Amino acid sequence: MRLLVTGAAGFIGSNFVHYWLAHHRGDHVVALDALTYAGNLANLAVVRERITFAHHDIDDLPAVQKLLREHQIDVIVNFAAESHNSLAVLRPRVFFQTNVLGTQNLLEAARNVGIARFHHVSTCEVYGDLALDDASAFTEESPYRPRTPYNASKAAADHVVRAYHETFGLPITITNCANNYGPYQFPEKVIPLFATRALTGQTLPVYSSSANRREWLHVDDHCSAIERVLLAGTIGQTYHVGSGVEVSVAELATRILGQLGLPLSRIETVPDRPGHDRRYLLDSSKLRSELGWRPAIDFDAGLAGTISWYAEHRDWWRPLLERAPVDEKAWATSVDAAHA
16 A cells, blocks of 8 residues: 555654554555644654655645655545644634645545545544533534634534545545544643653643543554554545543643652643533444454553653653743733734
């Protein structure tokens, strides 16, 4: 198989490149990334000699089409996205430009060249949120009710992907995943944010709605799920990728401090982000029953391994701290400034 992986220098994209090369050694991978603030070539260092790296924006139609033709690409796996909810509150236009128009541009390139599969990676957040005491979970048939600019941009991208299938017959699949964690995650996201701040002697900023929960999925399990969909999934279908494991923000902070032997006094309550969703939970029974996928990594073991990875790879994340565009402790000030 010959794959173009977009967003390949980001967190999930780079882990997918590692995973695919480890399990499909004869395949050819072209890794495309615009190298925005969260893109990091160091994420691909260990596989750099086994891939072709292309520094392009997904919104560059001639460049994308040229790559598809030159490398005779069979499959596009689209991870490319602006994904930080907090930044989307401050700079929403960037999210719609990349996540919606960029995805449409990729689809157009795929249609023009004649790609065998376009796989789009989406999120649980397109469905809105669930109440903390709600026993239900989102299914593939749940209505889209995004509540933030990031969520709305991903929801719009999903619709565009489906429209290209229905209108033009483009062979697509979509996966909506739970919150991912693991190595190489940019330190703006909650688990690496807590880990890196704890390791540098700082407080852990926990939103005032500290009971809000997320479903947590190790990135390697996410990669194996996409593999199953690419190899055995039905064209035109959407599959949910979830672990069923929910953990609150407050509990994450407590576990991370406990693993590092630090006191709970390091937790600092900060104002909520506008539009902060309460809870997400995906029903992943379709993927499990139809394609035989199961998550393999226990959350306790996966979290412990992730925190250890950050403790052992300070040289990887220290240079990234200055790139983070949002101060999670300064919401009132940041939002007021954005509207000034």
